[in-house]
Amino acid sequence: MKFKNTKRNLQVLLGSTKVSSVPKIDVHVHYLPKAYREALLSSGEEKPDGFPTPEWNVDKHLKVMKHLGIATTMLSISSPHVNFGDDEAARILARKVNEDGAEVVKKYSDKFGLLASLPLPNVKGSIEEIEYALDILNVDGFTLPTNTRGVYLGNPCLDPVFEELNKRKAVAVLHPNKPSSIPEGVNEGLPVPAMEFLFDTTRTVINMILKGTLKHYPDIKFVIPHAGAFLAILADRLDPFLERIPVGKEKVNVDVYAELKGLYYDVAGFCLPRQLENLLQIVDASHLLYGSDYPYTPEFGSFALVALLEKTKLLTDKERRAIYYDNALKLFPRLDSNLL
Numbered sequence: 001m002k003f004k005n006t007k008r009n010l011q012v013l014l015g016s017t018k019v020s021s022v023p024k025i026d027v028h029v030h031y032l033p034k035a036y037r038e039a040l041l042s043s044g045e046e047k048p049d050g051f052p053t054p055e056w057n058v059d060k061h062l063k064v065m066k067h068l069g070i071a072t073t074m075l076s077i078s079s080p081h082v083n084f085g086d087d088e089a090a091r092i093l094a095r096k097v098n099e100d101g102a103e104v105v106k107k108y109s110d111k112f113g114l115l116a117s118l119p120l121p122n123v124k125g126s127i128e129e130i131e132y133a134l135d136i137l138n139v140d141g142f143t144l145p146t147n148t149r150g151v152y153l154g155n156p157c158l159d160p161v162f163e164e165l166n167k168r169k170a171v172a173v174l175h176p177n178k179p180s181s182i183p184e185g186v187n188e189g190l191p192v193p194a195m196e197f198l199f200d201t202t203r204t205v206i207n208m209i210l211k212g213t214l215k216h217y218p219d220i221k222f223v224i225p226h227a228g229a230f231l232a233i234l235a236d237r238l239d240p241f242l243e244r245i246p247v248g249k250e251k252v253n254v255d256v257y258a259e260l261k262g263l264y265y266d267v268a269g270f271c272l273p274r275q276l277e278n279l280l281q282i283v284d285a286s287h288l289l290y291g292s293d294y295p296y297t298p299e300f301g302s303f304a305l306v307a308l309l310e311k312t313k314l315l316t317d318k319e320r321r322a323i324y325y326d327n328a329l330k331l332f333p334r335l336d337s338n339l340l
Contacts, residue, residue, distance in 0.1 A: 029074065043084040094118060267289070
């Protein structure tokens with residue numbers, strides 16, 4: 001549904017609620033440069049994940065930012081990311097979308113930041129792209145799909161990539177991908193993001209915990225999408241399991257709650273009224289970040305999230321300010337602290 005007067009419709013959603021004047025830093029937001037759109041079409045991904053690919057351009061994005069009170073957005077590529085089965089093509093496409101994103105940032109440095117893509121699971125190519133993205137393009141961080149062609153984060157084959165990210169003290173913002181396999185004959189026709197995205201985010205973070213990725217690379221600042229998916233609920237089940245039952249043949253000595261507390265989480269999606277309350281029982285608001293998920297979440301959906309965040313009694317005004325702005329500024333110090 002398209003609304004002619006977005007500000008007015010936001011006020012309808014909010015009722016008598018006063019909209020915060022604190023500018024937002026959007027850490028979960030996407031761009032679709034020409035090279036990426038062409039790669040989607042040429043790979044047969046006309047409707048990746050069951051959704052038509054949304055339209056996107058800089059001018060419209062800037063208008064949406066103004067309506068939503070967003071000061072800066074950290075652009076990233078969404079699912080299905082850049083690897084369609086050809087590692088060399090993925091390497092070339094990652095470089096191209098990163099350069100395209102860097103051009104947008106160069107032109108609008110106060111409005112956009114960039115989370116660079118990597119040609120995972122190609123280790124050599126990914127390390128080269130980390131170096132190029134940071135040293136030449138001056139990107140703000142990286143976006144990592146939860147799995148690439150069935151290789152999940154936490155897989156030891158990716159350790160050299162995490163070693164480089166850790167050495168650089170990088171910010172790594174995760175984004176769900178279609179799971180490596182989905183059972184046939186169940187929930188067919190349901191778009192992948194509706195349910196499978198949350199499963200895959202949960203799956204890859206738990207894999208990173210079990211394989212020691214989070215512990216071995218403590219200088220990477222990981223951001224988990226969609227308010228942590230099912231992690232807050234699964235933690236209560238997984239923690240006692242690991243206390244008593246080995247994983248495979250080995251006992252895993254890990255405090256699940258402590259591992260989850262060390263992560264950051266964006267609040268994109270439908271985290272209210274219930275999901276956010278569960279997450280806040282594990283982490284406090286200092287580890288939460290605003291995300292609109294535009295343009296995959298349409299303009300109205302992004303406004304609806306703002307309305308819910310403004311009205312919820314789970315957060316104080318100080319905590320809302322932290323989620324909208326302060327917390328992201330700590331992760332991305334390049335951003336202009338004079339925006340307020």
